[in-house]
Amino acid sequence: MVKVGVVGATGYAGAELVRLLARHPQVTLEVLTSQSYAGKAMWEVFPHFYGVVENKLEELNTAELVARCDVIFTALPHGHAMPIAQEVTRQGKKLIDLGADFRLKDVATYQQWYKTEHTATALLDGAVYGLPELHREKIKHSAIVANPGCYPTCTILGLAPLLTNQLIDPATIIVDAKSGVSGAGRGLSLKTHFTETTNNFQAYGVATHRHTPEMEQELTALADTTITINFTPHLTPMIRGILSTIYAQMTRQMSSAELTEIYRDFYQGETFVRVLPAGMYPATKNVAGSNYCDLSVTVDPRTGRVIVLSAIDNLIKGAAGQAVQNLNVLLGCPENTGLDFVGIYP
Ligand SMILES: NC(=O)C1=CN([C@@H]2O[C@H](COP(=O)(O)OP(=O)(O)OC[C@H]3O[C@@H](n4cnc5c(N)ncnc54)[C@H](OP(=O)(O)O)[C@@H]3O)[C@@H](O)[C@H]2O)C=CC1
Numbered sequence: 415m416v417k418v419g420v421v422g423a424t425g426y427a428g429a430e431l432v433r434l435l436a437r438h439p440q441v442t443l444e445v446l447t448s449q450s451y452a453g454k455a456m457w458e459v460f461p462h463f464y465g466v467v468e469n470k471l472e473e474l475n476t477a478e479l480v481a482r483c484d485v486i487f488t489a490l491p492h493g494h495a496m497p498i499a500q501e502v503t504r505q506g507k508k509l510i511d512l513g514a515d516f517r518l519k520d521v522a523t524y525q526q527w528y529k530t531e532h533t534a535t536a537l538l539d540g541a542v543y544g545l546p547e548l549h550r551e552k553i554k555h556s557a558i559v560a561n562p563g564c565y566p567t568c569t570i571l572g573l574a575p576l577l578t579n580q581l582i583d584p585a586t587i588i589v590d591a592k593s594g595v596s597g598a599g600r601g602l603s604l605k606t607h608f609t610e611t612t613n614n615f616q617a618y619g620v621a622t623h624r625h626t627p628e629m630e631q632e633l634t635a636l637a638d639t640t641i642t643i644n645f646t647p648h649l650t651p652m653i654r655g656i657l658s659t660i661y662a663q664m665t666r667q668m669s670s671a672e673l674t675e676i677y678r679d680f681y682q683g684e685t686f687v688r689v690l691p692a693g694m695y696p697a698t699k700n701v702a703g704s705n706y707c708d709l710s711v712t713v714d715p716r717t718g719r720v721i722v723l724s725a726i727d728n729l730i731k732g733a734a735g736q737a738v739q740n741l742n743v744l745l746g747c748p749e750n751t752g753l754d755f756v757g758i759y760p
């Protein structure tokens with residue numbers, strides 16, 4: 415059995431990770447940490463774990479945590495995974511970081527967008543962007559896996575076949591994305607409280623969201639040419655889910671059916687990417703509670719633009735499920751181990 419630690423087990427992403435890892439056949443939950451609830455049982459904070467997860471929440475002691483575990487997951491605000499990563503590499507263990515600390519390869523870009531000094535820059539080169547559908551081989555051999563952000567997961571999977579096959583003008587990409595409120599985490603804030611979010615639908619981070627450089631980095635690598643995008647996230651009054659609607663100008667004429675075939679070829683053999691048949695469109699309800707990313711692709715012959723729809727559960731394929739998928743890649747076990755379920759409907 416592989417001993418794992420979850421740092422930040424009491425956040426939405428961390429708790430979802432604990433739920434998945436508790437039923438993973440190759441894993442023992444060795445350490446769960448919390449800064450606010452140390453000393454309490456996990457089920458005292460989250461009663462849905464009563465009778466299932468017996469672990470007590472512990473204060474973070476980095477050296478001891480790393481010594482006790484084979485794989486460490488960090489589900490912390492950005493900036494906090496860096497010292498843990500240093501210790502993980504010192505002790506020759508593995509880290510899967512659900513935050514943003516190792517996603518951006520360029521230090522100046524990280525510091526500009528996150529307004530935080532990067533204190534583990536020597537580790538950036540060795541870290542791999544943990545989108546298994548694109549970087550599986552590198553993930554297998556990496557000590558640090560940077561689990562992607564939720565919007566980037568949804569968007570990059572939606573655009574990868576188009577850019578790899580040079581089917582769109584890369585200067586014309588527009589990403590219009592909507593997220594449920596759990597994407598903002600469990601901490602209390604004006605932005606996420608009930609009366610602000612219910613019966614409301616609003617954009618935020620317009621032209622300034624931190625996921626923009628992350629998407630641009632990965633899309634640029636796929637296209638082999640510098641890509642800048644327009645990305646507008648929106649908050650919707652639901653708990654889970656992201657739907658990205660992505661537009662771009664096609665560089666050659668093609669029908670929706672032909673393009674759908676290209677997507678099917680690109681994602682052939684991928685358990686967690688479902689390219690929907692003509693006439694079916696992704697919806698957050700169809701992926702909620704599962705590790706799937708559902709995609710549809712439609713060409714509008716009047717404008718020559720393609721419209722990609724991409725849906726995920728932000729807490730699963732956008733965070734905890736993808737982290738478990740990355741663990742499975744590291745362990746060399748089937749990627750759907752511990753993730754072999756469909757979503758919850760309705
Ligand atoms: N929510 C989502 O959909 C997604 C989240 N992520 C990323 O995952 C990470 C966790 O997000 P999420 O679960 O939503 O956040 P939450 O706010 O729900 O949880 C944050 C966690 O970090 C701990 N924490 C907060 N501040 C500190 C600190 N100063 N020192 C140590 N621990 C701290 C909290 O501990 P305690 O409860 O003990 O105070 C809690 O366990 C973030 O980097 C986020 O960006 C990535 C993709 C999607």
Ligand SMILES: CC(=O)N[C@@H](CCC(=O)OP(=O)(O)O)C(=O)O
Nearest residue numbers: 512513514563564593594597598
């Ligand atoms: C609805 C909402 O607020 N969503 C979050 C997405 C969080 C996420 O994916 O986290 P990282 O910080 O790890 O990139 C946001 O827009 O910041």
